Amino acid sequence: MLKNIVKDLKPSSTLAINEASKKLEDEGKKIFKFGFGQSPFKVPQDVVEELKNNAYQNKYLPMQGLSELRQSVAKYSSKKKNYEYNSENVIIGPGSKELMFLLHVIFDGEIILPAPSWVSYAPQAILGRNKIQILQTKRENNWFPTAQEIEEVILKDKNKNYLLFLNSPNNPSGQVCENLEEISNVANKHNLIILSDEIYSELTFTKNYKSISNFCPEKTIISTGLSKWCGAGGWRLGYFIVPESLNDIKNMINVLASETFSAVSAPIQYAAIKAYENNHSKYINKSRNILKAVGNYVYKNLKSNKILINEPQGGFYLMPEFLNSKFKTSSEMCENILKETGVALLPGSDFGFNESKMLARLSFTDFDGEKFMNSIKEDQSIDFNIIEKLAPKVVEGIDNLKKWSENL
16 A cells, blocks of 8 residues: 555645636636746747757667756856866756655655755655754745854754755745855864755846855766746756766666656757756846746735735745744645635745744745846836736735734
8 A cells, every 4th residue: 555654745835826817717716916926928939949959859869868968067166166177067857846745756865854844855865764853944034044144053962964955046935045154164174075956047136146066066066957947847857966076876866766766858958958068148147037026016015014025036926924923834724815815825834944933935026037038128227117017916915914914
């Protein structure tokens, strides 16, 4: 029958909220889809055309990924990180999520997860049969752990292997980690490996993005892909960049890849070469500009004496905290919000917070990204009037949520 380790898990809440929202819409209810985090933008046209041109590709590709794609990723990343990576450092997977799961399976040690963490980190660690240490974080530190908090976990048993998941810009908070150097000092000092989930890095609202790999490259596995910056979540293409010092991990992931997904879809791998070789700076700058403007609109219109919230710094999330005593759990609160306002949010408890903490994740992407992108210039200043015109569901949903909060 079913194994208990799997039986006790539930479907990913991010995917579940998307399906629940669609069901309510099919029933005729007006839903503001702030629960599911998906890029609102179309895949760049040159990448789409390359996919069409390679539809005939029907051969199994190397399990580590197409050589030409790995070379283009290594070149792109080396320039971004100011560190020399080669194609052998790159593993292509069917989304970074699958590669993370394989990492959990092969890793033998303890997983350190800051709260908040993306909803799939902890379930994957459980399936990998690794012990999890959850570090509760504070708004004052952008919802990231301090170096001291990380070191305290390690010092309890210095003989163990430790793997820290660090996601910046962060899902669900929309914040950027600002104490990377201090954390890297802990990594260099102890037996700590870092999985740097940089899936939102191209969408950081300031242009000087810093990675933990800038401070401890030999201790850092970089994880990213096409889904967020390229609007290609459904294409399922992600990759790891694994430093030479962690070759054993790379080799074991390749072994598991050979026994699980074999290789990523050939046409998508060929198309992805164009994503990294062609210049998409205009597309990325427009995406970043729109998301920053819409995020700031939400921030400024929600922030009140009833809602605590940090200004967004990247990606497409905010994490409001509602000051109330009406609800016992954040799940109960989010169910009430959906029922009363039509606004779909995810409760903070899905991301590792205590269920009594009234936090929720809000994704501000319920708008037509293609129409928005075609209506503005690259560096155009986007005022609230433009947002009201091009992101009307965001405006209406936030207005509903604000009115709801006033009765807390």
